[in-house]
Amino acid sequence: MKTAVVWFKTDLRVTDNETLVKALSQNDAVIPVYCIDETHFKTTPFGFRKTGNFRAQFLMESLFDLDKNLRELGSGLLVLSGKPEVEIPNIVKQYRAHRVYAKREVAFEEKNTELSVQTELWKLHCELFTFSTSTLYHAEDLPFSIKDIPDVFTDFRRKTEKEAQIRSVFEKPIRIPSPEIQPPDLPTLSELGFKNVKIDNRAAIRFKGGESEAMKRLNHYFFGTKSISRYKETRNGMVGADYSTKFSAWLALGCISPRFIYQELKKYELQFGANESTYWLVFELLWRDYFRFMMKKHQSRMFRKSGIRNKEMATVKPDWKLFESWMEGQTGNDFVDANMLELKLTGFMSNRGRQNAASYLCHDLKFDWRYGAAYFEQQLIDYDVCSNWGNWAYLAGVGNDPRSNRYFNIEKQASDYDKNKLYRNLWLNKFDNSSDSRK
Numbered sequence: 059m060k061t062a063v064v065w066f067k068t069d070l071r072v073t074d075n076e077t078l079v080k081a082l083s084q085n086d087a088v089i090p091v092y093c094i095d096e097t098h099f100k101t102t103p104f105g106f107r108k109t110g111n112f113r114a115q116f117l118m119e120s121l122f123d124l125d126k127n128l129r130e131l132g133s134g135l136l137v138l139s140g141k142p143e144v145e146i147p148n149i150v151k152q153y154r155a156h157r158v159y160a161k162r163e164v165a166f167e168e169k170n171t172e173l174s175v176q177t178e179l180w181k182l183h184c185e186l187f188t189f190s191t192s193t194l195y196h197a198e199d200l201p202f203s204i205k206d207i208p209d210v211f212t213d214f215r216r217k218t219e220k221e222a223q224i225r226s227v228f229e230k231p232i233r234i235p236s237p238e239i240q241p242p243d244l245p246t247l248s249e250l251g252f253k254n255v256k257i258d259n260r261a262a263i264r265f266k267g268g269e270s271e272a273m274k275r276l277n278h279y280f281f282g283t284k285s286i287s288r289y290k291e292t293r294n295g296m297v298g299a300d301y302s303t304k305f306s307a308w309l310a311l312g313c314i315s316p317r318f319i320y321q322e323l324k325k326y327e328l329q330f331g332a333n334e335s336t337y338w339l340v341f342e343l344l345w346r347d348y349f350r351f352m353m354k355k356h357q358s359r360m361f362r363k364s365g366i367r368n369k370e371m372a373t374v375k376p377d378w379k380l381f382e383s384w385m386e387g388q389t390g391n392d393f394v395d396a397n398m399l400e401l402k403l404t405g406f407m408s409n410r411g412r413q414n415a416a417s418y419l420c421h422d423l424k425f426d427w428r429y430g431a432a433y434f435e436q437q438l439i440d441y442d443v444c445s446n447w448g449n450w451a452y453l454a455g456v457g458n459d460p461r462s463n464r465y466f467n468i469e470k471q472a473s474d475y476d477k478n479k480l481y482r483n484l485w486l487n488k489f490d491n492s493s494d495s496r497k
């Protein structure tokens with residue numbers, strides 16, 4: 059009897075999960091496993107936690123939902139805590155598994171963890187099989203080798219759209235043969251060292267983790283409200299649930315795949331018509347792909363202060379009081395402050411807000427951009443290593459931007475995108491908006 063471990067990471071779904079499907083087709087039984095990696099909850103060299111409470115909560119909800127979905131297919135999720143390079147081999151030994159299947163990583167730390175696990179598995183004569191499962195276009199289908207991918211997005215997009223095809227999705231398995239798996243005992247936020255998350259009733263959306271919630275959000279945005287047909291005009295908005303898709307948090311943890319979104323988008327277009335807005339979502343998902351491919355191409359250079367351009371940025375000696383005022387939304391610039399408060403109190407900020415808040419830190423305060431990226435890493439509910447560090451480097455002027463200085467004139471941005479101060483008034487008023495805490 060051939061038994062394999064499926065090691066879930068940021069692919070917390072059963073639909074369109076090639077890793078799971080391949081493990082099922084090549085083995086008699088599989089053991090779905092998630093390891094709560096202790097390093098993900100440590101403090102980084104920049105002084106922030108790698109994961110903050112909003113994402114921790116979202117992760118636990120996603121694991122709960124994945125277990126439920128796996129159980130409906132006859133299996134369940136085995137949840138471990140510790141170091142993957144210790145915990146995954148232990149499970150392999152316990153179940154005498156001969157293979158481990160997992161998502162393929164591209165970023166520096168994640169890749170190192172993957173390699174450490176692989177090294178330990180080799181000692182047990184167990185092989186690690188990995189699959190690229192998080193992009194719209196598969197890396198192998200691109201019209202360039204990774205090292206030749208253009209460093210300018212438009213060049214990448216045009217050629218890719220012209221010459222590559224998007225693969226179809228992997229259907230959800232019908233049944234998962236597994237040994238009996240006890241329901242997981244997920245840690246509470248306080249066990250992970252966090253206070254309970256408080257819901258601010260001004261939050262654009264109540265993000266709840268898991269594939270089931272991701273599907274609900276997609277159906278709401280596409281077929282329920284048809285908001286997708288207006289996306290191109292509304293996507294720069296800042297107030298409310300439906301100015302943009304809000305798919306990011308579910309995409310970041312892999313509760314939904316970009317190819318599944320694409321498949322549903324095509325269904326929607328057949329039924330209700332295609333327009334510039336429906337296309338624009340593909341355009342944005344291509345940005346997401348792009349930062350992942352850039353990470354694969356440039357690796358640890360994506361995290362350097364001088365970035366992939368090896369460009370020295372003129373920064374000032376760190377003034378931590380100033381940095382704190384930025385984090386706390388107390389710089390005195392009302393547009394930046396409103397955005398930073400939204401991030402602090404909800405774990406989310408619009409794309410327009412992120413661009414302005416990042417530009418302000420890099421170009422107005424002349425702060426080392428990596429501190430901003432590290433704070434976002436802690437704080438964002440939708441943190442994705444490639445999208446976060448890639449966008450930050452881009453805005454700091456050391457990344458993939460062909461323009462030499464992407465400076466945002468914040469006053470102009472505020473009057474263009476928040477003309478009637480609706481957004482600023484929402485976040486800068488003084489009364490307490492936090493409501494009940496959730497368990």
Ligand SMILES: Cc1cc2nc3c(=O)[nH]c(=O)nc-3n(C[C@H](O)[C@H](O)[C@H](O)COP(=O)(O)OP(=O)(O)OC[C@H]3O[C@@H](n4cnc5c(N)ncnc54)[C@H](O)[C@@H]3O)c2cc1C
Nearest residue numbers: 302303304305306342346409412413440441442445446449
């Ligand atoms: C400084 C900075 C940091 C960022 N950090 C992250 C991050 O950690 N995680 C993350 O998912 N996005 C990040 N983004 C990109 C973008 O701001 C968010 O994806 C978006 O605001 C999420 O809201 P949405 O899902 O409603 O987006 P929508 O406008 O509905 O876009 C749909 C999807 O397209 C993708 N997308 C859109 N814009 C971008 C972009 N510029 N780069 C990469 N993907 C994009 C996202 O997956 C998003 O969910 C960052 C942008 C900036 C400027």
